[in-house]
Amino acid sequence: MRKAAAILLGLAACASAPPVPGPNDSAGVRRGHELYMAKCTLCHDAVPPGDHARSEWPRLVDRFAPRARLAPEQKAEILAYLQEYSR
Numbered sequence: 001m002r003k004a005a006a007i008l009l010g011l012a013a014c015a016s017a018p019p020v021p022g023p024n025d026s027a028g029v030r031r032g033h034e035l036y037m038a039k040c041t042l043c044h045d046a047v048p049p050g051d052h053a054r055s056e057w058p059r060l061v062d063r064f065a066p067r068a069r070l071a072p073e074q075k076a077e078i079l080a081y082l083q084e085y086s087r
């Protein structure tokens with residue numbers, strides 16, 4: 001069941017790659033994107049930030065931060081990126 005979910009997620013993520021921040025974004029958001037692509041793609045493709053609402057991301061990042069072994073500041077930057085580009 002979990003494996004099936006991960007495969008489905010992978011397919012969904014292929015359809016739209018996560019947006020890359022530009023020069024107008026803060027350094028924290030840009031670092032958050034790099035960290036996100038490095039740390040949150042170990043088990044599945046990067047879930048596009050627009051798949052979840054701004055208010056949903058803190059709960060999701062809390063859930064996966066231990067699995068991705070994030071330091072507190074890495075977690076904060078990844079969350080900043082995801083919320084900036086959430087729906």
Ligand code: HEC
Binds near residue numbers: 002041043061078
């Ligand atoms: C150790 C493996 C692993 C790592 C690392 C990992 N994930 Fe996941 N993730 C999973 C698995 C397995 C699922 C599908 C089952 C589930 O939801 O728990 C998943 C599902 C998800 C989902 C979909 C859940 C939903 O309800 O839509 C999101 C969003 C997500 N991960 C975000 C992240 C973020 C953000 C990070 C980085 C901080 C991350 N993941 C790192 C294993 C991982």
